[in-house]
Amino acid sequence: MNNTKRIFMKPGKTNQEDRLNFIKYWVKYIKTHSDEEWSAQQNILINSQFKK
């Protein structure tokens, strides 16, 4: 079980505000998790661009 204290994202009232709130949320995630943890998630998106 993962007992790490959760970080919550504030929903934005507009799409733009929501996207900026996600950036703040994600930066908090980066700051509170190891580089290996956050980059593994980021790489799911990035590596999908490449041919297998």
Next chain:
Amino acid sequence: MFQNFSEGKIPSILKYSKYQIDFYRIKIYRSMEYFQKDRKIKTNRILSELDKFVLEFIQILEKYADYVIISGYVSILLGRTRTTEDIDVFIKKISFEQFSELYQELEEKNFWCINAEDKKEIFNYLKDGLAVRFAKKNNSIPNFEVKFPKDKLDEMSFEDSIQVITKKGVLKISSLERHIAFKEFYLGSEKDIEDAKHIEELFKEKIDFNKINKIKELIKERKNKNEQH
């Protein structure tokens, strides 16, 4: 300070690593840290396929020309959750002979230029202030967008660049302040604003906001100058 670190006065495992203790999991882990005096960022990120592509290209490029990576990939390397079709890089002006050697090695290492095949033609594009793109042979994406700096403001990117130390090599990126200033005040699309916001949030305690404002003024001067022509 960095020299002292390099001389082994502290164990290498501690070098450029920020250790954090997660009390909930009783686990010690390493996270990205910016050593602003040394102009270095150490990251223990798992390298993506894009990072590997960038490192492969840069390790050839740096043999022939000084370079600095600018724009979107800077934010991505430092954690931004998006991908990109190109990696922008400035190279210091080089001669045709130097460029020929670079081009030859790129070809040998399975890269091609998507703008032209003839090296003189490619070099002339660069000399004319245009960007040329290199990708893996038979591919177009992702690609490296290579250009010479076109004025003093571009050339300044080399003076305050930052080294990002990854697990498989070092990459030189533009300063965080320059990155934010250009993204916010020169490029300015929604994507650019978000790229800048990511860096600003991540390093807000270490960013020199006066420097951002100074670069902003220089960008304004450039815009005014361009409008006059």
